[in-house]
Amino acid sequence: MAKIVLNTIINGENREFLADERDSLLEALRERLGLMGAKEGCNNGNCGACAVIMDGRLVNSCCVMAAEIEGAELNTIEGLADADSLHPLQEAFLENAALQCGICTPGFLMASKALLDENPDPSEEEIRWWLAGNLCRCTGYDKIIRAVQDSAQRINSSS
Amino acid sequence: MQSLTYQRATSIGEAVSLLQNGGDTARVLAGGTDLIVQARERKRDVSLLVDVKHIPELIGVSYSPDTGLVIGAATPLYQVYGNKDVKEHYPSIVEASSVIGGTAIQGRASLGGNLCNSSPAGDSLTAMMAINAIAHIAGPQGERDVPVEDFFTGPGRNVLEAGEFVVNIHIAPHQSGTGGAWQRFIPRNEMDIAVVNCGTYLALENGSVTNARVALGAVAATPIMVPAISEILIGQALNDEIIDMAADAASEAATPIEDMRGSVKQRKHLAGVLTKRTLAIAAERAQS
Numbered sequence: 001m002a003k004i005v006l007n008t009i010i011n012g013e014n015r016e017f018l019a020d021e022r023d024s025l026l027e028a029l030r031e032r033l034g035l036m037g038a039k040e041g042c043n044n045g046n047c048g049a050c051a052v053i054m055d056g057r058l059v060n061s062c063c064v065m066a067a068e069i070e071g072a073e074l075n076t077i078e079g080l081a082d083a084d085s086l087h088p089l090q091e092a093f094l095e096n097a098a099l100q101c102g103i104c105t106p107g108f109l110m111a112s113k114a115l116l117d118e119n120p121d122p123s124e125e126e127i128r129w130w131l132a133g134n135l136c137r138c139t140g141y142d143k144i145i146r147a148v149q150d151s152a153q154r155i156n157s158s159s
Numbered sequence: 160m161q162s163l164t165y166q167r168a169t170s171i172g173e174a175v176s177l178l179q180n181g182g183d184t185a186r187v188l189a190g191g192t193d194l195i196v197q198a199r200e201r202k203r204d205v206s207l208l209v210d211v212k213h214i215p216e217l218i219g220v221s222y223s224p225d226t227g228l229v230i231g232a233a234t235p236l237y238q239v240y241g242n243k244d245v246k247e248h249y250p251s252i253v254e255a256s257s258v259i260g261g262t263a264i265q266g267r268a269s270l271g272g273n274l275c276n277s278s279p280a281g282d283s284l285t286a287m288m289a290i291n292a293i294a295h296i297a298g299p300q301g302e303r304d305v306p307v308e309d310f311f312t313g314p315g316r317n318v319l320e321a322g323e324f325v326v327n328i329h330i331a332p333h334q335s336g337t338g339g340a341w342q343r344f345i346p347r348n349e350m351d352i353a354v355v356n357c358g359t360y361l362a363l364e365n366g367s368v369t370n371a372r373v374a375l376g377a378v379a380a381t382p383i384m385v386p387a388i389s390e391i392l393i394g395q396a397l398n399d400e401i402i403d404m405a406a407d408a409a410s411e412a413a414t415p416i417e418d419m420r421g422s423v424k425q426r427k428h429l430a431g432v433l434t435k436r437t438l439a440i441a442a443e444r445a446q447s
Contacts, residue, residue: 133261
């Protein structure tokens with residue numbers, strides 16, 4: 001199968017790598033780049049476990065071809081924390097027990113980051129609508145919603 | 160994933176020739192939220208993906224009071240319902256495009272993709288049909304326009320010939336005294352395929368109906384227009400009795416299948432309910 005060379009910026013770093021032409025972005029991240037944070041849940045766009053941010057917009061990486069990211073900028077869960085400390089969303093998810101098994105968590109964190117980047121003070125309803133494409137079978141969602149609200153407060157009070 | 164190649168087209172002409180050379184299994188890649196999944200699950204044979212998102216005509220939304228609204232076929236949905244002119248003048252398009260998938264799907268999926276996937280239940284389709292949107296198509300024989308109401312030929316099938324693709328979608332300028340509305344029924348609040356969906360468009364003059372268009376989705380092999388409703392409403396003043404007649408005509412026109420999402424009886428009933436509700440909202444908008 002044909003290999004293609006892709007150039008992209010991932011979490012602020014220029015990356016040049018080889019992918020299979022039929023790779024999805026999710027496959028390229030996990031299998032070519034070793035970025036295992038995005039998870040394969042449904043592999044058909046329903047669950048959001050593979051969500052990443054592409055050119056500032058939340059996408060399901062299972063529904064993007066790797067070839068499509070040539071020249072694009074990506075943010076993945078691996079870039080959310082900085083070297084020394086967790087992102088406020090990660091802290092709030094931990095403290096609010098917003099995860100159990102953790103499979104959906106990278107997707108929820110990236111979706112929540114995309115939300116707060118666009119809307120720093122979302123209402124509960126806005127959070128629920130925004131996260132409707134991310135499925136969690138453990139928490140029942142309420143703790144996730146509370147964690148996002150908590151995180152928004154932390155970010156807003158520190159800025 | 161099946162073995163395939165990917166090509167990025169940067170002009171309409173380039174996309175046409177790539178599609179033509181690619182044969183039957185060349186597919187247009189817009190947002191990919193249907194196509195990539197179909198290719199992976201082998202529901203469609205795909206040997207070539209022609210990415211059309213780098214063709215300027217296929218991305219973006221523009222509005223002029225003289226020529227109307229033009230939506231690039233591959234424009235992601237969030238840019239459609241987030242556009243200020245769409246919000247101001249075309250609420251039914253906002254209503255339909257903002258409930259297709261979740262946030263991540265709306266970051267990629269497009270009206271052109273929804274159109275060409277041609278699902279009988281596609282949510283934006285009945286909104287576009289009711290407001291008489293026109294699909295502008297490019298292909299090996301040149302360009303042509305097809306009203307969205309004439310676009311579908313069966314489940315997953317449409318009028319596009321080999322090598323053709325949709326460039327943009329055109330909707331006439333907003334006129335005062337007109338209003339559109341769109342609703343669907345699903346058993347949950349979001350992220351579901353319509354049991355029935357319904358788009359409505361009304362034009363009123365001195366309290367009487369001068370144009371009425373109702374489209375229903377998920378009640379037949381393709382989304383359908385209900386011309387009987389136009390006949391009932393045009394020339395009449397809207398009142399409860401006549402809206403009930405329109406709702407009955409919608410239930411009558413619906414010829415749904417029975418599946419896990421709904422029974423025949425439920426779908427026929429819903430066709431009437433949604434017709435009634437959307438007509439009321441469209442009338443309110445037309446009068447505001």
